[in-house]
Amino acid sequence: MSLDIVVFGAMFVVTLGAALAMLFAHNAVHVALLLVLSQVGLAVAFLLQGAFFVAAVQIIIYAGAIMVLFLFVIMLLGVDRREALDEPLRGQRPLALGLGALLTAQVLYVAWQGVDLAFADGGETAIQEINSDPGNVLGLARVLFGRYVLPFEITSVLLIVAVVGVMVLARRIYSVAPAGDAEAERSEVEEVAV
């Protein structure tokens, strides 16, 4: 299929290009928008490989909910802030780029060997068969609520812990103002020590 290669090529360029542009964007909002672009490209990569539900979740949760949270915090802290791109640590940036290049070389070498990596028995068409017979969502549900039901329940504990943790972090102590004080209407807001 030549069309698949074309779609893959376009997705590759958009996803990697957006990720690389993130490195050079001064404004945090631009970085966030480029990350959204990169995540939409990844959703296309999931679709190409038959992971339909994961692709939908990628767009709804990652590109939608999580990035909105990021943009919300960026706006809250002020969008006009420009980040200084110079580096105070001597030699840190060349070292980072050198190690990054080394990691890239390793990744490309491993992936090159993976290009003709063998599929598992019937792996080439297995996902396709699952997607057509019980369907992608039903198949996922059977795995998630069958074999992985205990990890699934444990993630609820993780989410509760995260919610409680954020509530503790964001808490402010309202001290009672002395009666008759002019400031009594407004109770003093005191920040919890970080």
Add this chain to the structure above:
Amino acid sequence: MTEVPPGYFLALAGLLFTVGVVGVLVRRNAIVIFMFIELMLNAVNLFFVTFARMQGNLEGQVLVFFVLVVAAAEVVVGLALILLIARRRASLDVDNVRLLKW
């Protein structure tokens, strides 16, 4: 389904992960560093989906959901921490936060 070999997807995922690592090392804005961590998590998701296709079962796709839950929890707690630090130091530069107590 696509006939693009899985190695190409693995290469893309690896390159995205590398960009994420370099971004965390090079950038200094705390929120931007956080977004590069998100990029790394996304790259790992692509690894999982590609391996699921190679193995011919859905377990890799299920693992993506667990990564997603961990990412959501991490973002919420991390952004709360960043907000508190930014309120205190009036700066998002991670180089300013070098004392354990102040």
